[in-house]
Amino acid sequence: MKQLAYSVLLLAALLAGCSGTPSKEAAIEDRGIKATELEAAGGAKIVEAARVETKAATGSAPVSETANKSGEGVKTSGASTRTVSTKTTDSVQTHGVAAPGSEVKPLADGKSATVDGKNGGVAAEGKPAAQDASTLPQPDAAPSWGDLKNPENPLSKRRLLFDYDSATIRDEYRPVLEAHVKFMKAHKDAKAILQGHADERGSREYNLALGQRRAENVFKAMNLLGVSDSQMEAVSFGEEKPVAEGHDETAWQQNRRAEIVYHGE
């Protein structure tokens, strides 16, 4: 609890610090709006965390102690390459609150000299932006965060389907990948999670590995087209998150897929 509160404060401090940085406010602005949701989202996150309970099989540890242990387990992991703060930002990310605070730094590359009030004024989720948003700089020709949700824009296409037992990206998805590459090059702060999925047939763990390979192929394709390693992570959900229920090829085809998801959406 203490750590969570601390992390929320830390994040809020980071966000506050960032909004004071004059460069690349367009992206910061998106987060600024969402930062106002942070309080509520922080609360939601705590409830969410509480929903992943851990309970003793035998005996009954005090509840608060169990909760603490659950939290410590995440934090003290010897094998983990991530730190407490990244864990916290991960949690925040899952609620669509903000991109990791540390990711804001690469923004200060001076590329965002031009001001595009119109684009800057719309947050990713179509909510009206805070007032100073209209004054924020935004790359002129570059695709905006808003385009990600615009059905007219190829950026709104996030899903690539695959053949059975295959991780080969079909030619038809080249325009989709190119649109996302262009977006990520224009928004060096953007971080994409490339999620691989498989259909339900066969072993769950083998399907997890198959989905991983699909996500990695999307990663490699976008990497070859110029997106940096540090902007992407390829992960797999295996067969655990089907978009189509049912036990036939129609459902299976929909479920053999990769999805491009951005931090902070």
Next chain:
Amino acid sequence: MFFRRFLPLLFSLLALPATAAMTIEIVGGAANRIPVAILPFSMPVAPGMPRGLQNPAEVVAGDLGRSGYFKLLDTVDVTSPPAEPHELQLPAWRSRGADAVVIGQIRSLGGDRVEARFWLLDAVRQSTLAALAYTTTPEGLRTVAHRIADAVHQALLGEPGAYGGRIAYILKRNGRYELQVADADSQNAVTVTASPEPLISPAWSPDGRRLAYVSFEDKKPVVYVQNLVDGSRRAVARFRGSNSAPAWSPDGRRLAVTLSKDETSQIYLLDLMTGEATRFSRGGALDTEATFSPDGQWLYFTSDRGGSPQIYRASLATGAATRVTFEGGYNVSPALSPNGRTLAFVHRRDGRFHIAVMDLNSRQMQVLTETVYDESPSFAANGRLLLYATLVNDRGVLATVSVDGKVKQRLSQSGDLREPAWGP
């Protein structure tokens, strides 16, 4: 504050449905079942004996009856059960068709201790086959009853029973995922972890005190190890990319895991003390589902290095791997019997996924099941039964099959059951 206010509430919500009973259905049995009479145990009302105790004979009869190896004789007319063999009319039970009779007694030892005694009597030869006494608490009587069933099984069939172990599995219901631990007869189910995101691949530590599993609560697969004694847990593999497929080394000090941090899914050995992950498999192929041989010399795993997913075996000392399965284009999820001689796995034939076993000496393969979506086989401690998951009427159920394919059981519950693992 949130923890204090919400957790007790959530726990109480959680604890209730975990008691929902699982039903067990026998879908096949041995050709010749041994006729056995299991008489109610004598439980005289005495000071120190809690009232309302379940008669252990019911648990013993449930275990032996479901196994498919025994035919239970009706004992409802036994109103005053014998406490000792001399009180039993053994010839009468012989004339009713019993080959063997089980009798027993429970008595208070004072304080919180009770003693359970049982006798297994040969009705044909009029002799005693087994006689044992256990000291326990009233709450421990169920466990003792499973041990008695094991002893009866051993005495009559010449091989150990598998009634005393525990199972872990994932229950999905109401859009939530629960990792549950239960007795092998599916009773006493306890939810040890619940999450709105998927949980898969539970794996028991060799001492039965810890479970490793994969949770998606961080929006990606992460390997956790949970202590079942105090409920604490920690993420042991949360590297960049996906982390999955935990398997314990026989000494309980290492986990084999599948990580994608360096290349596509590859097998690593994770030292649980230092947290250090050492890469074990190499090459661009997909390697996963590692499992240790009981002697700790080999890793069996699934790889598509030959163009289709097949099971391979690699020496832990040298890393050199050889292919084990050749029949068919899809053989995955290896599991080894406790003596290391039999390999169980999922085998695809005509688009259907079955549980199969292979004798590792003769390399003879046998398909054991007719169901279509079989997954995640694991052996019981006696090496004679396999637990696996399958779909029946679009619903996930657990099932057991004897390694000769003759005896089958199904365990179902409201909600989807999946990812079973038989533990110590």
